[in-house]
Amino acid sequence: MSFKESVLFSLFYLVIACLFGIYVYYNTGADHAREYYTCFLIEKAMSLDNIFVISIIFQFFKIPWQYQHRVLFFGIIGVIIFRAVMIYGGIILINKFAWLLYIFAVILIATGIKTFYVSHKTFDIQNSYIYKSIIKNLNITPNLEGDKFVVKRNNKLYCTPLFISLVLIEAIDLVFAIDSIAAIFAITNDVYIIYTSNIFAILGLRALFSCLAEIVERFSYIKYSLALILIFISFKIFIHHYITIPEYVAFTVTITLLLFGIIASIIRKNMIDH
Numbered sequence: 688m689s690f691k692e693s694v695l696f697s698l699f700y701l702v703i704a705c706l707f708g709i710y711v712y713y714n715t716g717a718d719h720a721r722e723y724y725t726c727f728l729i730e731k732a733m734s735l736d737n738i739f740v741i742s743i744i745f746q747f748f749k750i751p752w753q754y755q756h757r758v759l760f761f762g763i764i765g766v767i768i769f770r771a772v773m774i775y776g777g778i779i780l781i782n783k784f785a786w787l788l789y790i791f792a793v794i795l796i797a798t799g800i801k802t803f804y805v806s807h808k809t810f811d812i813q814n815s816y817i818y819k820s821i822i823k824n825l826n827i828t829p830n831l832e833g834d835k836f837v838v839k840r841n842n843k844l845y846c847t848p849l850f851i852s853l854v855l856i857e858a859i860d861l862v863f864a865i866d867s868i869a870a871i872f873a874i875t876n877d878v879y880i881i882y883t884s885n886i887f888a889i890l891g892l893r894a895l896f897s898c899l900a901e902i903v904e905r906f907s908y909i910k911y912s913l914a915l916i917l918i919f920i921s922f923k924i925f926i927h928h929y930i931t932i933p934e935y936v937a938f939t940v941t942i943t944l945l946l947f948g949i950i951a952s953i954i955r956k957n958m959i960d961h
Contacts, residue, residue, distance in 0.1 A: 697891050704887035711880070721938040722875040726884035728941050729874070729920075732913045733867040734892045740859050747812045748848040754834050758853050761836075765857045766889055773864055774881050781872060791869035792924035798866045799917035802910050817858045821851055866917075873920045874937060905956055912948030916941055 704727060712720035741762075745755055781787050812818050821827070826845045832838045836850040871881050919940055923932050 700887065700891035704884075704891065707883060707887065718934050719875075719877065719880060721934045722877065723880050723884050725874050725934070725938045725941050726871045726881060727888050728945060729870050729916065730867050730885050730888035731892065732909060732916070732945060733863065733870070734889060735909065737860060737863045738892055740863075741856055744812065744852050744855050744859075748852045750831070750849065750852055754831070754849060757834050758849060758856065761853055762856045762860070763890065765853075766860055767886060769857070769861060770864060770868075770885050770889075771882060773861075773868055774878060774885070777868060777872060778876055778878055778881075781876060788872065788924050791872055792921040794866065794869050795873075795917045795921040795924075799914040799921070802914035802917070812855065815855075817855060818851070821846075821854060827851065870917060870920050873924045874934070906949055906952040908951040908955065909945065909948040912944040915944050919944075 708720055708723050708727070711723045741759075744750075745758075750758065826843055828838060828845045828847045830847075831849060832847045834849065835847055836853065838845050838847060867885070868881070871884070875881060920937075923937065926932075
């Protein structure tokens with residue numbers, strides 16, 4: 688897939704996501720539409736680091752461009768399944784144990800603070816628990832075997848680097864999903880809204896994978912906007928028994944902070960260029 692095709696696919700998913708938000712507005716009302724768009728924006732912003740880690744995984748295993756989209760395709764199938772399980776399970780747990788929201792709030796505060804200081808681009812694959820477990824328990828081919836995930840040799844099954852990269856990507860997505868889903872639970876407990884906003888956000892980013900690294904570098908201050916959004920959401924959780932923050936306020940804060948991050952990034956880029 689070329690750069691132009693990636694951009695067009697991403698724009699296509701963005702239009703579909705926006706149209707779906709309009710459908711939510713006319714079908715269930717303005718409040719649910721604002722919840723949908725807020726969740727969509729939060730998931731979109733929080734998925735950026737995920738894309739960086741995927742890029743690191745591909746570089747580590749030397750996965751050529753023509754095979755990367757095969758891994759991403761199966762990765763998306765895994766995301767669709769695992770996100771459904773996590774979201775549905777999370778809603779059941781929160782409905783049964785309301786205090787879990789406060790644990791999510793603490794996680795979000797920690798993530799927000801960490802975002803100011805830590806870059807996920809330093810992800811160490813070789814020393815990760817998942818990578819070590821795979822190497823220890825599975826037969827691995829030293830090189831790629833075309834676009835195959837598994838090959839058979841001497842009546843034994845061997846996993847290729849393509850398969851390992853897929854497993855690592857799925858595992859990393861689950862880790863990142865804990866933060867993003869925790870944030871979204873503070874916005875709404877509507878499974879339908881949470882799941883659809885998650886999937887639309889992820890599909891658009893994966894389609895734009897080929898040029899996303901460059902885009903994220905251009906908008907380097909978005910991570911600080913995201914950190915402030917997470918801290919705001921945590922605050923919303925802690926005070927919700929005393930003060931109810933309307934959804935339009937949460938939506939406005941999210942939009943405003945992201946815009947500030949984008950504008951600040953553009954100003955910084957122009958200053959560096961000149």
